[in-house]
Amino acid sequence: xxxxxxxxxxxxxxxxxxxxxxxxxxxxxxxxxxxxxxxxxxxxxxxxxxxxxxxxxxxxxxxxxxxxxxxxxxxxxxxxxxxxxxxxxxxxxxxxxxxxxxxxxxxxxxxxxxxxxxxxxxxxxxxxxxxxxxxxxxxxxxxxxxxxxxxxxxxxxxxxxxxxxxxxxxxxxxxxxxxxxxxxxxxxxxxxxxxxxxxxxxxxxxxxxxxxxxxxxxxxxxxxxxxxxxxxxxxxxxxxxxxxxxxxxxxxxxxxxxxxxxxxxxxxxxxxxxxxxxxxxxxxxxxxxxxxxxxxxxxxxxxxxxxxxxxxxxxxxxxxxxxxxxxxxxxxxxxxxxxxxxxxxxxxxxxxxxxxxxxxxxxxxxxxxxxxxxxxxxxxxxxxxxxxxxxxxxxxxxxxxxxxxxxxxxxxxxxxxxxxxxxxxxxxxxx
Amino acid sequence: xxxxxxxxxxxxxxxxxxxxxxxxxxxxxxxxx
Numbered sequence: 001x002x003x004x005x006x007x008x009x010x011x012x013x014x015x016x017x018x019x020x021x022x023x024x025x026x027x028x029x030x031x032x033x034x035x036x037x038x039x040x041x042x043x044x045x046x047x048x049x050x051x052x053x054x055x056x057x058x059x060x061x062x063x064x065x066x067x068x069x070x071x072x073x074x075x076x077x078x079x080x081x082x083x084x085x086x087x088x089x090x091x092x093x094x095x096x097x098x099x100x101x102x103x104x105x106x107x108x109x110x111x112x113x114x115x116x117x118x119x120x121x122x123x124x125x126x127x128x129x130x131x132x133x134x135x136x137x138x139x140x141x142x143x144x145x146x147x148x149x150x151x152x153x154x155x156x157x158x159x160x161x162x163x164x165x166x167x168x169x170x171x172x173x174x175x176x177x178x179x180x181x182x183x184x185x186x187x188x189x190x191x192x193x194x195x196x197x198x199x200x201x202x203x204x205x206x207x208x209x210x211x212x213x214x215x216x217x218x219x220x221x222x223x224x225x226x227x228x229x230x231x232x233x234x235x236x237x238x239x240x241x242x243x244x245x246x247x248x249x250x251x252x253x254x255x256x257x258x259x260x261x262x263x264x265x266x267x268x269x270x271x272x273x274x275x276x277x278x279x280x281x282x283x284x285x286x287x288x289x290x291x292x293x294x295x296x297x298x299x300x301x302x303x304x305x306x307x308x309x310x311x312x313x314x315x316x317x318x319x320x321x322x323x324x325x326x327x328x329x330x331x332x333x334x335x336x337x338x339x340x341x342x343x344x345x346x347x348x349x350x351x352x353x354x355x356x357x358x359x360x361x362x363x364x365x366x367x368x369x370x371x372x373x374x375x376x377x378x379x380x381x382x383x384x385x386x387x388x389x390x391x392x393x394x395x396x397x398x399x400x401x402x403x404x405x406x407x408x409x410x411x412x413x414x415x416x417x418x419x420x421x422x423x424x425x426x427x428x429x430x431x
Numbered sequence: 432x433x434x435x436x437x438x439x440x441x442x443x444x445x446x447x448x449x450x451x452x453x454x455x456x457x458x459x460x461x462x463x464x
Contacts, residue, residue, distance in 0.1 A: 088449070091446075091449045101460055102459065182463075189455075347439055
């Protein structure tokens with residue numbers, strides 16, 4: 001026994017709140033960076049097609065990353081223990097696909113300056129559902145309410161300031177603008193509601209890696225149905241994809257980065273709830289802004305007023321994130337989190353002790369041996385082959401890139417991956 | 432999945448809220464085309 005204890009790897013003792021905050025911030029870095037590869041698509045391709053390319057890249061990544069980290073044996077065991085959650089994972093994927101398509105309509109009709117802040121309200125929608133359905137913030141002190149609600153509102157307001165500063169609003173017809181606004185509000189509602197399945201899965205003790213593996217089928221299925229509908233059948237859709245062959249690599253890479261960010265977002269939703277985790281990851285706009293400004297030189301010649309607005313918007317967003325980070329749930333709120341967990345256990349016949357251990361960052365399922373399978377190597381090889389094949393057929397894009405800043409930002413993206421990934425491993429073994 | 436689990440799912444408010452929002456969003460998307 002003592003020998004076993006001496007060779008067992010040391011587990012980190014970092015609090016789950018801090019871990020969740022780090023995951024939320026790492027999610028923001030990767031979700032923001034996911035926008036960068038899509039900026040290399042300069043030719044006249046439909047935004048819907050670019051979104052579809054990202055979903056296809058995400059589909060590949062959502063299978064390979066969980067397989068690499070945990071193995072298919074673990075994933076299937078986890079799913080077998082909570083098969084009802086497959087329904088919610090599929091629902092979440094479908095909500096994402098419809099929400100993303102609505103976002104494309106919104107950006108096309110009213111531009112980023114109006115669309116993005118409205119889209120960003122998804123964190124407030126998530127906060128509302130977290131309070132109403134999962135007892136988040138219940139039993140919290142007034143100052144914690146102020147920190148979370150104030151912080152989330154500040155992030156939305158900061159997003160609005162940044163969007164106004166960085167985009168030029170095109171004069172669109174009133175009817176078209178109204179359609180765009182409705183689409184943006186709809187997208188915010190879809191994304192905000194998508195966090196209900198996230199939270200449901202994690203208070204039921206599901207592993208985020210299992211969740212995203214199923215999520216991607218809902219996402220891919222819905223985007224395919226939408227694509228068939230939009231392009232008028234399978235043949236026109238295939239023709240459009242073939243025409244876009246030379247640029248598909250970039251949205252694929254974007255989709256891959258998106259999955260890394262989304263995984264961190266899932267862990268943030270698990271360990272600090274959707275009310276706190278989602279606003280933190282919604283600061284991704286700051287990173288998208290950094291890539292645009294520093295690497296792609298998008299704001300060269302920007303007026304002094306706009307520069308001041310950018311600094312103000314970024315500062316407000318950072319202040320909002322800091323405010324939420326400091327709002328650790330008090331014991332009284334944690335009791336309500338546990339009550340929400342017990343509701344799931346009672347309703348779906350889950351082992352409460354087991355679920356409580358997973359919710360607390362333990363991983364009882366990992367104690368059972370899950371040998372690696374030959375097809376896991378095949379999945380890795382297939383995923384790598386898809387990326388190599390797409391990269392080989394990609395045409396060089398003639399676009400200005402500031403290489404030193406690109407190196408700095410790539411390093412700034414890799415470092416949180418390494419730090420937060422290793423923290424997750426040391427504290428929870430990716431539970 | 433057992434029949435009883437399906438009944439639990441279909442009587443769960445956590446199921447119907449996303450379903451209704453998804454239906455509304457899809458309907459909105461179709462009208463925007």
